[in-house]
Amino acid sequence: MKKILLVGMLLPLMTQAQWNVNLYGGFSNYFGDLQERPLTTQQAGGSFGAGLQYDLTGHFSVLSNLTYGRISAADGYATKADLRARNLNFETVIGEWNLLAEYNLLDPRQHKVTPYVFAGIAVYHFNPYSYDSTGRKVYLRPLSTEGEGLAQYPNQKPYALTQFAIPFGGGIKFRISDRVTLAYEIGLRKLFTDYLDDVSGRYVNEDTLLAARGPEAVQMAYRGNQIKGGAGYPPDGTVRGNPKHKDWYYMSGLRVTIALNSLRIADFRRRRGVLDCPKKVY
Template identity: 55%
Template sequence: MRKYALLCLLVPVFSQAQESHRLHLTLFGGVTNYQGELQGRTFTFNQSNLGIGAGLKYDLTPHFAIRTGIQYGTIGASDRDNNDAKLRPRNLSFESRILEGNLLLEYTLFNMEEKRISPYVFGGIAVYHFNPYAFDTLGNKVFLKPLSTEGQGLTAYPDRKQYKLTQFAIPFGGGIKFRISDNVILGYEIGLRKTFTDYLDDVSTRYVDNGELLRERGLKAVEMSYRGGELKDGNPTYPAADELRGNSKTKDWYYFQGLTLTIGIGGTGNGGGGWGGGRGKTGCPRNVY
Protein backbone atom coordinates (compact mmCIF):
# COMPACT_ATOMS: atom_id res chain seq x y z
CA MET A 1 0.00 0.00 0.00
CA ARG A 2 2.86 2.34 0.86
CA LYS A 3 4.56 1.59 -2.47
CA TYR A 4 1.30 2.37 -4.26
CA ALA A 5 0.93 5.62 -2.35
CA LEU A 6 4.52 6.62 -3.15
CA LEU A 7 3.94 5.84 -6.82
CA CYS A 8 0.85 8.03 -6.84
CA LEU A 9 2.84 10.88 -5.35
CA LEU A 10 5.64 10.59 -7.91
CA VAL A 11 3.57 10.05 -11.04
CA PRO A 12 2.15 13.62 -11.09
CA VAL A 13 5.70 15.01 -10.84
CA PHE A 14 6.85 13.10 -13.92
CA SER A 15 3.60 13.57 -15.80
CA GLN A 16 3.74 17.33 -15.24
CA ALA A 17 7.07 17.45 -17.06
CA GLN A 18 5.47 15.58 -19.95
CA GLU A 19 1.99 17.08 -19.93
CA SER A 20 2.26 20.52 -18.34
CA HIS A 21 0.98 22.95 -20.95
CA ARG A 22 2.66 25.85 -19.23
CA LEU A 23 3.55 27.19 -22.67
CA HIS A 24 0.71 28.37 -24.88
CA LEU A 25 0.17 29.82 -28.32
CA THR A 26 -2.13 32.87 -28.19
CA LEU A 27 -4.18 34.27 -31.06
CA PHE A 28 -6.20 37.49 -31.16
CA GLY A 29 -8.88 38.76 -33.53
CA GLY A 30 -10.98 41.87 -33.03
CA VAL A 31 -10.97 45.61 -33.61
CA THR A 32 -8.63 48.55 -33.05
CA ASN A 33 -9.51 52.14 -32.25
CA TYR A 34 -8.03 55.28 -30.74
CA GLN A 35 -8.88 58.35 -28.67
CA GLY A 36 -7.49 61.73 -29.66
CA GLU A 37 -8.30 65.04 -31.33
CA LEU A 38 -10.38 63.43 -34.10
CA GLN A 39 -12.07 60.85 -31.87
CA GLY A 40 -13.11 62.30 -28.56
CA ARG A 41 -15.05 59.31 -27.26
CA THR A 42 -13.23 57.47 -24.51
CA PHE A 43 -14.30 54.06 -25.76
CA THR A 44 -16.32 53.31 -28.90
CA PHE A 45 -16.78 50.97 -31.84
CA ASN A 46 -17.32 54.02 -34.08
CA GLN A 47 -14.64 54.24 -36.82
CA SER A 48 -12.94 51.08 -35.55
CA ASN A 49 -10.90 48.77 -37.78
CA LEU A 50 -9.73 45.16 -37.85
CA GLY A 51 -7.01 44.12 -35.41
CA ILE A 52 -5.11 40.82 -35.21
CA GLY A 53 -2.34 39.38 -33.07
CA ALA A 54 -0.34 36.31 -32.06
CA GLY A 55 2.08 35.44 -29.31
CA LEU A 56 3.18 33.10 -26.54
CA LYS A 57 2.13 32.77 -22.91
CA TYR A 58 4.01 30.97 -20.14
CA ASP A 59 2.29 30.09 -16.86
CA LEU A 60 4.40 30.91 -13.80
CA THR A 61 1.73 29.75 -11.33
CA PRO A 62 -1.96 28.84 -11.63
CA HIS A 63 -2.70 32.58 -11.39
CA PHE A 64 0.27 34.43 -12.91
CA ALA A 65 1.59 34.19 -16.45
CA ILE A 66 3.97 36.07 -18.74
CA ARG A 67 2.71 36.98 -22.21
CA THR A 68 4.57 38.32 -25.21
CA GLY A 69 3.18 38.99 -28.64
CA ILE A 70 2.77 41.08 -31.74
CA GLN A 71 -0.43 42.95 -32.57
CA TYR A 72 -1.36 44.75 -35.75
CA GLY A 73 -4.26 47.00 -36.62
CA THR A 74 -5.39 50.27 -38.16
CA ILE A 75 -6.60 53.35 -36.35
CA GLY A 76 -8.27 56.30 -38.02
CA ALA A 77 -10.90 58.99 -37.68
CA SER A 78 -12.44 61.93 -39.48
CA ASP A 79 -13.77 65.27 -38.32
CA ARG A 80 -16.92 64.54 -40.29
CA ASP A 81 -17.79 62.02 -37.55
CA ASN A 82 -16.37 64.08 -34.68
CA ASN A 83 -18.69 64.29 -31.67
CA ASP A 84 -17.55 67.89 -31.14
CA ALA A 85 -19.49 69.93 -33.73
CA LYS A 86 -17.09 72.88 -33.34
CA LEU A 87 -14.24 70.81 -34.77
CA ARG A 88 -16.01 69.50 -37.87
CA PRO A 89 -15.35 72.64 -40.00
CA ARG A 90 -11.57 72.00 -40.00
CA ASN A 91 -12.32 68.75 -41.90
CA LEU A 92 -9.20 66.84 -40.90
CA SER A 93 -8.82 63.06 -41.13
CA PHE A 94 -6.13 60.43 -40.73
CA GLU A 95 -5.33 56.74 -40.72
CA SER A 96 -2.34 54.87 -39.37
CA ARG A 97 -1.18 51.28 -39.21
CA ILE A 98 -0.17 50.20 -35.70
CA LEU A 99 2.43 47.44 -35.29
CA GLU A 100 3.11 46.57 -31.66
CA GLY A 101 5.35 44.19 -29.75
CA ASN A 102 4.54 43.73 -26.07
CA LEU A 103 5.60 42.00 -22.86
CA LEU A 104 2.81 41.52 -20.30
CA LEU A 105 2.17 40.04 -16.87
CA GLU A 106 -1.27 38.43 -16.58
CA TYR A 107 -3.19 37.63 -13.42
CA THR A 108 -6.12 35.17 -13.54
CA LEU A 109 -8.47 35.38 -10.57
CA PHE A 110 -9.47 31.70 -10.45
CA ASN A 111 -7.38 28.61 -11.06
CA MET A 112 -8.45 27.41 -14.51
CA GLU A 113 -7.62 23.83 -13.48
CA GLU A 114 -10.52 24.04 -11.07
CA LYS A 115 -12.86 26.53 -12.74
CA ARG A 116 -14.09 26.73 -16.32
CA ILE A 117 -14.45 30.51 -16.33
CA SER A 118 -12.45 33.35 -14.79
CA PRO A 119 -11.86 37.10 -15.14
CA TYR A 120 -8.27 38.27 -15.65
CA VAL A 121 -6.20 41.46 -15.88
CA PHE A 122 -2.86 42.28 -17.46
CA GLY A 123 -0.30 45.05 -17.79
CA GLY A 124 3.22 45.60 -19.06
CA ILE A 125 5.23 47.48 -21.66
CA ALA A 126 5.00 47.78 -25.45
CA VAL A 127 6.93 49.20 -28.38
CA TYR A 128 4.83 50.30 -31.34
CA HIS A 129 5.24 51.93 -34.74
CA PHE A 130 2.75 54.31 -36.36
CA ASN A 131 2.81 56.63 -39.37
CA PRO A 132 -0.27 58.85 -39.89
CA TYR A 133 -1.52 59.56 -43.40
CA ALA A 134 -4.56 61.01 -45.13
CA PHE A 135 -5.97 61.13 -48.65
CA ASP A 136 -6.00 64.36 -50.63
CA THR A 137 -8.82 65.56 -52.90
CA LEU A 138 -7.51 63.35 -55.74
CA GLY A 139 -7.46 60.25 -53.54
CA ASN A 140 -3.67 60.17 -53.20
CA LYS A 141 -2.25 58.78 -49.98
CA VAL A 142 -0.19 61.48 -48.24
CA PHE A 143 1.97 60.79 -45.18
CA LEU A 144 1.59 63.67 -42.75
CA LYS A 145 4.72 63.76 -40.63
CA PRO A 146 7.03 65.04 -43.46
CA LEU A 147 4.63 67.96 -43.99
CA SER A 148 5.21 69.43 -40.51
CA THR A 149 1.54 70.44 -40.37
CA GLU A 150 2.01 72.13 -36.98
CA GLY A 151 5.48 73.52 -37.63
CA GLN A 152 7.50 70.55 -36.32
CA GLY A 153 11.08 71.05 -37.50
CA LEU A 154 10.49 74.43 -39.15
CA THR A 155 13.13 77.10 -38.53
CA ALA A 156 10.43 79.57 -37.49
CA TYR A 157 9.24 77.20 -34.73
CA PRO A 158 12.35 75.82 -33.01
CA ASP A 159 10.33 74.71 -29.97
CA ARG A 160 8.20 72.31 -32.03
CA LYS A 161 10.20 69.12 -32.44
CA GLN A 162 9.51 66.29 -34.87
CA TYR A 163 7.72 63.36 -33.26
CA LYS A 164 9.13 59.83 -33.43
CA LEU A 165 7.21 57.15 -35.29
CA THR A 166 8.41 54.33 -33.02
CA GLN A 167 7.65 54.81 -29.34
CA PHE A 168 6.90 53.09 -26.03
CA ALA A 169 3.42 52.59 -24.61
CA ILE A 170 1.96 51.13 -21.43
CA PRO A 171 -0.59 48.42 -22.25
CA PHE A 172 -3.11 47.27 -19.65
CA GLY A 173 -6.58 45.81 -19.57
CA GLY A 174 -8.63 42.79 -18.71
CA GLY A 175 -11.17 40.28 -19.84
CA ILE A 176 -12.86 36.99 -19.15
CA LYS A 177 -11.86 33.53 -20.34
CA PHE A 178 -13.66 30.23 -20.65
CA ARG A 179 -12.19 26.76 -20.95
CA ILE A 180 -13.66 24.95 -23.96
CA SER A 181 -11.38 21.88 -23.72
CA ASP A 182 -8.40 20.63 -21.74
CA ASN A 183 -6.13 22.28 -24.28
CA VAL A 184 -8.03 25.37 -25.44
CA ILE A 185 -9.29 28.50 -23.67
CA LEU A 186 -11.43 31.15 -25.34
CA GLY A 187 -11.48 34.70 -24.02
CA TYR A 188 -12.68 38.23 -24.65
CA GLU A 189 -10.42 41.10 -23.65
CA ILE A 190 -10.02 44.85 -23.88
CA GLY A 191 -6.47 46.21 -23.92
CA LEU A 192 -5.79 49.94 -23.60
CA ARG A 193 -2.50 51.59 -24.58
CA LYS A 194 -1.34 54.72 -22.80
CA THR A 195 1.02 56.52 -25.16
CA PHE A 196 3.44 59.37 -24.62
CA THR A 197 2.63 61.26 -27.82
CA ASP A 198 -0.20 63.48 -28.98
CA TYR A 199 0.55 62.85 -32.64
CA LEU A 200 -1.04 59.50 -33.46
CA ASP A 201 -3.43 61.60 -35.57
CA ASP A 202 -0.87 64.33 -36.48
CA VAL A 203 -2.97 66.86 -34.55
CA SER A 204 -1.87 68.31 -31.22
CA THR A 205 -1.45 72.05 -30.73
CA ARG A 206 -1.88 75.26 -32.81
CA TYR A 207 -1.83 76.35 -36.43
CA VAL A 208 1.34 77.89 -37.77
CA ASP A 209 1.71 80.76 -40.22
CA ASN A 210 0.66 79.34 -43.58
CA GLY A 211 3.28 81.48 -45.35
CA GLU A 212 6.07 79.88 -43.32
CA LEU A 213 4.58 76.42 -43.89
CA LEU A 214 4.33 77.05 -47.63
CA ARG A 215 7.92 78.27 -47.81
CA GLU A 216 9.50 75.32 -46.01
CA ARG A 217 7.18 72.40 -46.79
CA GLY A 218 5.24 73.40 -49.89
CA LEU A 219 1.63 73.74 -50.96
CA LYS A 220 0.67 70.17 -50.03
CA ALA A 221 1.53 70.87 -46.39
CA VAL A 222 -0.81 73.87 -46.35
CA GLU A 223 -3.57 71.89 -48.06
CA MET A 224 -3.39 68.97 -45.60
CA SER A 225 -3.07 71.02 -42.39
CA TYR A 226 -6.45 72.74 -42.86
CA ARG A 227 -9.17 71.32 -45.12
CA GLY A 228 -12.23 73.40 -44.35
CA GLY A 229 -12.44 74.68 -47.92
CA GLU A 230 -13.14 71.15 -49.19
CA LEU A 231 -16.52 71.10 -47.47
CA LYS A 232 -19.67 72.29 -49.15
CA ASP A 233 -20.18 75.82 -47.81
CA GLY A 234 -16.95 75.37 -45.82
CA ASN A 235 -14.61 78.19 -44.87
CA PRO A 236 -11.61 78.25 -47.26
CA THR A 237 -9.70 80.84 -45.21
CA TYR A 238 -6.66 79.34 -43.50
CA PRO A 239 -6.80 79.93 -39.72
CA ALA A 240 -4.59 82.59 -38.19
CA ALA A 241 -1.23 81.58 -36.75
CA ASP A 242 -1.47 80.34 -33.14
CA GLU A 243 -5.17 79.50 -33.42
CA LEU A 244 -6.03 76.23 -31.69
CA ARG A 245 -5.83 73.13 -33.88
CA GLY A 246 -5.71 70.48 -31.16
CA ASN A 247 -5.39 69.89 -27.43
CA SER A 248 -1.78 69.38 -26.41
CA LYS A 249 -2.71 68.84 -22.76
CA THR A 250 -3.88 65.27 -23.37
CA LYS A 251 -2.00 62.41 -25.03
CA ASP A 252 -3.52 60.04 -27.56
CA TRP A 253 -4.55 56.47 -26.72
CA TYR A 254 -5.18 53.38 -28.81
CA TYR A 255 -6.75 50.08 -27.87
CA PHE A 256 -7.52 46.54 -29.03
CA GLN A 257 -10.60 44.56 -28.11
CA GLY A 258 -11.76 41.17 -29.28
CA LEU A 259 -11.53 37.40 -28.93
CA THR A 260 -8.46 35.51 -27.75
CA LEU A 261 -7.67 31.84 -28.25
CA THR A 262 -5.09 30.17 -25.99
CA ILE A 263 -3.78 26.78 -27.11
CA GLY A 264 -1.45 24.66 -24.98
CA ILE A 265 1.68 23.49 -26.80
CA GLY A 266 4.59 21.21 -25.98
CA GLY A 267 2.59 18.42 -24.32
CA THR A 268 -0.64 16.46 -24.27
CA GLY A 269 -2.04 17.28 -20.86
CA ASN A 270 -4.30 19.98 -19.56
CA GLY A 271 -4.27 23.40 -21.21
CA GLY A 272 -4.79 25.81 -18.36
CA GLY A 273 -1.40 25.78 -16.72
CA GLY A 274 -0.57 22.14 -16.15
CA TRP A 275 -0.71 22.32 -12.39
CA GLY A 276 -2.88 19.22 -12.13
CA GLY A 277 -5.00 20.64 -9.32
CA GLY A 278 -8.45 19.11 -9.29
CA ARG A 279 -8.31 17.08 -12.52
CA GLY A 280 -6.89 13.78 -11.32
CA LYS A 281 -5.43 12.77 -14.69
CA THR A 282 -3.18 10.04 -13.17
CA GLY A 283 -6.12 8.08 -11.86
CA CYS A 284 -4.61 7.98 -8.35
CA PRO A 285 -6.79 8.84 -5.36
CA ARG A 286 -6.40 12.45 -4.21
CA ASN A 287 -6.04 11.34 -0.59
CA VAL A 288 -3.95 8.22 -0.10
CA TYR A 289 -4.20 8.06 3.66
Protein backbone atom coordinates in the same frame (compact mmCIF):
# COMPACT_ATOMS: atom_id res chain seq x y z
CA MET B 1 22.52 22.49 0.04
CA LYS B 2 21.41 25.88 -1.27
CA LYS B 3 20.99 24.42 -4.78
CA ILE B 4 18.82 21.64 -3.40
CA LEU B 5 16.64 24.14 -1.56
CA LEU B 6 16.34 26.30 -4.69
CA VAL B 7 15.27 23.31 -6.79
CA GLY B 8 12.79 22.36 -4.10
CA MET B 9 11.26 25.83 -4.20
CA LEU B 10 11.08 25.95 -8.02
CA LEU B 11 9.86 22.40 -8.56
CA PRO B 12 6.17 23.15 -7.83
CA LEU B 13 6.27 25.96 -10.38
CA MET B 14 8.10 23.86 -12.99
CA THR B 15 5.62 20.98 -12.72
CA GLN B 16 2.68 23.36 -13.31
CA ALA B 17 4.24 25.51 -16.06
CA GLN B 18 3.31 25.12 -19.70
CA TRP B 19 3.69 26.82 -23.06
CA ASN B 20 0.74 28.07 -25.11
CA VAL B 21 0.12 29.76 -28.44
CA ASN B 22 -2.19 32.79 -28.50
CA LEU B 23 -4.17 33.82 -31.59
CA TYR B 24 -6.09 37.09 -31.49
CA GLY B 25 -8.62 38.84 -33.74
CA GLY B 26 -10.85 41.85 -33.16
CA PHE B 27 -11.03 45.61 -33.68
CA SER B 28 -8.82 48.59 -32.86
CA ASN B 29 -9.62 52.24 -32.27
CA TYR B 30 -8.16 55.33 -30.68
CA PHE B 31 -9.05 58.31 -28.48
CA GLY B 32 -7.58 61.70 -29.33
CA ASP B 33 -8.23 65.02 -31.03
CA LEU B 34 -10.25 63.49 -33.88
CA GLN B 35 -12.28 61.04 -31.79
CA GLU B 36 -14.67 62.43 -29.16
CA ARG B 37 -15.63 59.15 -27.50
CA PRO B 38 -13.13 57.37 -25.22
CA LEU B 39 -14.40 53.86 -26.02
CA THR B 40 -16.38 53.25 -29.19
CA THR B 41 -16.56 51.02 -32.24
CA GLN B 42 -17.35 54.04 -34.43
CA GLN B 43 -14.68 54.31 -37.16
CA ALA B 44 -12.96 51.22 -35.72
CA GLY B 45 -10.57 49.15 -37.79
CA GLY B 46 -9.53 45.51 -37.68
CA SER B 47 -6.74 44.04 -35.59
CA PHE B 48 -5.11 40.63 -35.25
CA GLY B 49 -2.08 39.12 -33.60
CA ALA B 50 -0.26 36.03 -32.37
CA GLY B 51 2.16 35.21 -29.59
CA LEU B 52 3.45 32.84 -26.95
CA GLN B 53 2.27 32.45 -23.37
CA TYR B 54 4.11 30.75 -20.53
CA ASP B 55 1.97 29.74 -17.57
CA LEU B 56 3.99 29.90 -14.37
CA THR B 57 1.04 28.75 -12.24
CA GLY B 58 -2.69 28.52 -12.66
CA HIS B 59 -2.93 32.21 -11.79
CA PHE B 60 0.20 33.82 -13.27
CA SER B 61 1.38 33.88 -16.89
CA VAL B 62 3.93 35.76 -18.98
CA LEU B 63 2.97 36.63 -22.57
CA SER B 64 4.68 38.11 -25.60
CA ASN B 65 2.66 39.06 -28.69
CA LEU B 66 2.99 40.69 -32.09
CA THR B 67 -0.15 42.66 -32.92
CA TYR B 68 -1.33 44.55 -35.99
CA GLY B 69 -4.14 47.10 -35.97
CA ARG B 70 -5.59 49.83 -38.17
CA ILE B 71 -7.13 53.01 -36.74
CA SER B 72 -8.70 56.05 -38.37
CA ALA B 73 -10.85 59.05 -37.48
CA ALA B 74 -12.40 62.05 -39.22
CA ASP B 75 -13.89 65.33 -38.06
CA GLY B 76 -16.90 64.63 -40.27
CA TYR B 77 -18.23 62.31 -37.54
CA ALA B 78 -17.88 64.89 -34.75
CA THR B 79 -20.94 66.21 -32.91
CA LYS B 80 -19.43 69.69 -32.48
CA ALA B 81 -19.79 72.10 -35.41
CA ASP B 82 -16.34 73.65 -34.95
CA LEU B 83 -14.70 70.23 -35.22
CA ARG B 84 -16.65 69.34 -38.34
CA ALA B 85 -15.59 72.69 -39.83
CA ARG B 86 -11.92 71.78 -39.23
CA ASN B 87 -12.45 68.75 -41.51
CA LEU B 88 -9.26 66.88 -40.59
CA ASN B 89 -8.87 63.11 -40.87
CA PHE B 90 -6.16 60.48 -40.58
CA GLU B 91 -5.43 56.78 -40.77
CA THR B 92 -2.54 54.70 -39.56
CA VAL B 93 -1.44 51.12 -39.25
CA ILE B 94 -0.06 50.15 -35.84
CA GLY B 95 2.45 47.36 -35.39
CA GLU B 96 3.09 46.39 -31.78
CA TRP B 97 5.31 44.01 -29.83
CA ASN B 98 4.43 43.61 -26.17
CA LEU B 99 5.56 41.77 -23.06
CA LEU B 100 2.78 41.22 -20.53
CA ALA B 101 2.14 39.72 -17.12
CA GLU B 102 -1.30 38.20 -16.72
CA TYR B 103 -3.23 37.25 -13.58
CA ASN B 104 -6.24 34.93 -13.52
CA LEU B 105 -8.59 35.62 -10.65
CA LEU B 106 -9.50 31.91 -10.65
CA ASP B 107 -7.38 28.94 -11.68
CA PRO B 108 -8.64 28.02 -15.20
CA ARG B 109 -7.58 24.42 -14.63
CA GLN B 110 -10.22 24.16 -11.93
CA HIS B 111 -12.87 26.58 -13.25
CA LYS B 112 -14.47 26.80 -16.68
CA VAL B 113 -14.84 30.58 -16.47
CA THR B 114 -12.40 33.09 -14.97
CA PRO B 115 -11.85 36.86 -15.21
CA TYR B 116 -8.29 38.05 -15.76
CA VAL B 117 -6.21 41.23 -15.93
CA PHE B 118 -2.91 42.05 -17.59
CA ALA B 119 -0.31 44.81 -17.86
CA GLY B 120 3.18 45.28 -19.23
CA ILE B 121 5.26 47.20 -21.75
CA ALA B 122 5.04 47.57 -25.53
CA VAL B 123 6.91 49.02 -28.48
CA TYR B 124 4.74 50.20 -31.35
CA HIS B 125 5.18 51.83 -34.77
CA PHE B 126 2.74 54.18 -36.48
CA ASN B 127 2.80 56.56 -39.45
CA PRO B 128 -0.30 58.75 -39.88
CA TYR B 129 -1.53 59.52 -43.38
CA SER B 130 -4.51 60.98 -45.21
CA TYR B 131 -5.67 61.42 -48.79
CA ASP B 132 -5.51 64.65 -50.76
CA SER B 133 -8.30 66.07 -52.93
CA THR B 134 -7.27 63.77 -55.80
CA GLY B 135 -7.37 60.64 -53.63
CA ARG B 136 -3.60 60.28 -53.37
CA LYS B 137 -2.21 58.85 -50.14
CA VAL B 138 -0.11 61.42 -48.24
CA TYR B 139 1.97 60.73 -45.12
CA LEU B 140 1.58 63.60 -42.66
CA ARG B 141 4.74 63.64 -40.54
CA PRO B 142 7.08 64.94 -43.31
CA LEU B 143 4.72 67.90 -43.88
CA SER B 144 5.31 69.47 -40.43
CA THR B 145 1.64 70.45 -40.20
CA GLU B 146 2.22 72.09 -36.80
CA GLY B 147 5.70 73.38 -37.54
CA GLU B 148 7.63 70.34 -36.31
CA GLY B 149 11.26 70.76 -37.27
CA LEU B 150 10.90 74.27 -38.71
CA ALA B 151 13.40 76.91 -37.57
CA GLN B 152 10.56 79.40 -36.94
CA TYR B 153 9.07 77.02 -34.33
CA PRO B 154 12.04 75.72 -32.31
CA ASN B 155 9.81 74.21 -29.61
CA GLN B 156 8.03 71.99 -32.12
CA LYS B 157 10.17 68.88 -32.43
CA PRO B 158 9.44 66.10 -34.96
CA TYR B 159 7.69 63.19 -33.30
CA ALA B 160 9.11 59.68 -33.35
CA LEU B 161 7.19 57.03 -35.28
CA THR B 162 8.38 54.20 -33.01
CA GLN B 163 7.64 54.65 -29.32
CA PHE B 164 6.96 52.90 -26.02
CA ALA B 165 3.51 52.33 -24.58
CA ILE B 166 2.02 50.85 -21.41
CA PRO B 167 -0.61 48.23 -22.26
CA PHE B 168 -3.15 47.10 -19.68
CA GLY B 169 -6.61 45.62 -19.62
CA GLY B 170 -8.61 42.54 -18.82
CA GLY B 171 -11.21 40.08 -19.96
CA ILE B 172 -12.92 36.80 -19.25
CA LYS B 173 -11.80 33.29 -20.20
CA PHE B 174 -13.90 30.25 -21.10
CA ARG B 175 -12.24 26.83 -20.98
CA ILE B 176 -13.37 24.93 -24.09
CA SER B 177 -11.24 21.81 -23.54
CA ASP B 178 -8.08 20.66 -21.79
CA ARG B 179 -6.05 22.25 -24.59
CA VAL B 180 -8.12 25.24 -25.72
CA THR B 181 -9.31 28.39 -23.94
CA LEU B 182 -11.40 31.16 -25.52
CA ALA B 183 -11.29 34.69 -24.09
CA TYR B 184 -12.80 38.07 -24.79
CA GLU B 185 -10.59 40.98 -23.76
CA ILE B 186 -10.01 44.69 -24.11
CA GLY B 187 -6.53 46.20 -23.90
CA LEU B 188 -5.77 49.90 -23.63
CA ARG B 189 -2.44 51.54 -24.47
CA LYS B 190 -1.19 54.49 -22.47
CA LEU B 191 0.90 56.57 -24.92
CA PHE B 192 3.48 59.31 -24.47
CA THR B 193 2.69 61.21 -27.67
CA ASP B 194 -0.16 63.44 -28.82
CA TYR B 195 0.68 62.93 -32.48
CA LEU B 196 -0.83 59.54 -33.20
CA ASP B 197 -3.31 61.50 -35.35
CA ASP B 198 -0.81 64.25 -36.35
CA VAL B 199 -2.91 66.77 -34.39
CA SER B 200 -1.82 68.32 -31.11
CA GLY B 201 -1.37 72.07 -30.68
CA ARG B 202 -1.80 75.12 -32.91
CA TYR B 203 -1.79 76.15 -36.55
CA VAL B 204 1.41 77.68 -37.84
CA ASN B 205 1.75 80.59 -40.23
CA GLU B 206 0.42 79.63 -43.66
CA ASP B 207 3.19 81.41 -45.62
CA THR B 208 5.91 79.91 -43.43
CA LEU B 209 4.52 76.41 -43.90
CA LEU B 210 4.10 76.98 -47.63
CA ALA B 211 7.68 78.12 -48.05
CA ALA B 212 9.12 75.29 -45.95
CA ARG B 213 7.01 72.30 -46.98
CA GLY B 214 4.99 73.35 -50.03
CA PRO B 215 1.27 73.62 -50.87
CA GLU B 216 0.51 70.03 -49.91
CA ALA B 217 1.47 70.75 -46.30
CA VAL B 218 -0.90 73.73 -46.18
CA GLN B 219 -3.68 71.64 -47.68
CA MET B 220 -3.24 68.89 -45.08
CA ALA B 221 -2.76 71.19 -42.09
CA TYR B 222 -6.24 72.70 -42.52
CA ARG B 223 -9.00 71.20 -44.63
CA GLY B 224 -11.95 73.35 -43.65
CA ASN B 225 -11.73 75.26 -46.92
CA GLN B 226 -12.40 72.00 -48.80
CA ILE B 227 -16.00 71.72 -47.62
CA LYS B 228 -19.00 73.81 -48.61
CA GLY B 229 -19.05 77.10 -46.72
CA GLY B 230 -15.67 76.39 -45.15
CA ALA B 231 -13.41 79.15 -43.87
CA GLY B 232 -9.91 80.03 -45.03
CA TYR B 233 -6.66 78.97 -43.37
CA PRO B 234 -6.64 80.05 -39.67
CA PRO B 235 -4.20 82.69 -38.33
CA ASP B 236 -0.89 81.65 -36.82
CA GLY B 237 -1.40 80.37 -33.24
CA THR B 238 -5.05 79.38 -33.63
CA VAL B 239 -5.92 76.27 -31.62
CA ARG B 240 -5.77 73.11 -33.73
CA GLY B 241 -5.76 70.42 -31.03
CA ASN B 242 -5.44 69.84 -27.29
CA PRO B 243 -1.86 69.09 -26.21
CA LYS B 244 -2.85 68.62 -22.55
CA HIS B 245 -4.10 65.08 -23.18
CA LYS B 246 -2.01 62.40 -24.89
CA ASP B 247 -3.53 60.03 -27.42
CA TRP B 248 -4.58 56.45 -26.65
CA TYR B 249 -5.29 53.41 -28.75
CA TYR B 250 -6.99 50.22 -27.73
CA MET B 251 -7.76 46.76 -29.07
CA SER B 252 -10.61 44.43 -28.20
CA GLY B 253 -11.56 41.01 -29.47
CA LEU B 254 -11.32 37.26 -29.08
CA ARG B 255 -8.22 35.37 -28.04
CA VAL B 256 -7.74 31.64 -28.51
CA THR B 257 -5.11 29.98 -26.30
CA ILE B 258 -3.84 26.55 -27.35
CA ALA B 259 -1.66 24.51 -24.97
CA LEU B 260 1.53 23.10 -26.53
CA ASN B 261 3.26 20.81 -24.06
CA SER B 262 2.06 17.70 -22.30
CA LEU B 263 0.72 19.31 -19.14
CA ARG B 264 -3.06 19.30 -19.47
CA ILE B 265 -5.89 19.87 -17.04
CA ALA B 266 -6.37 16.12 -16.69
CA ASP B 267 -2.66 15.76 -15.86
CA PHE B 268 -2.93 18.56 -13.34
CA ARG B 269 -5.86 16.91 -11.58
CA ARG B 270 -4.14 13.52 -11.60
CA ARG B 271 -1.00 15.07 -10.08
CA ARG B 272 -3.08 16.75 -7.41
CA GLY B 273 -4.61 13.40 -6.60
CA VAL B 274 -1.14 11.91 -6.22
CA LEU B 275 0.48 14.80 -4.40
CA ASP B 276 -2.33 15.88 -2.13
CA CYS B 277 -2.25 14.61 1.41
CA PRO B 278 -4.55 11.59 1.95
CA LYS B 279 -7.81 12.14 3.65
CA LYS B 280 -7.92 11.40 7.35
CA VAL B 281 -9.21 7.90 8.02
CA TYR B 282 -11.08 7.34 11.23
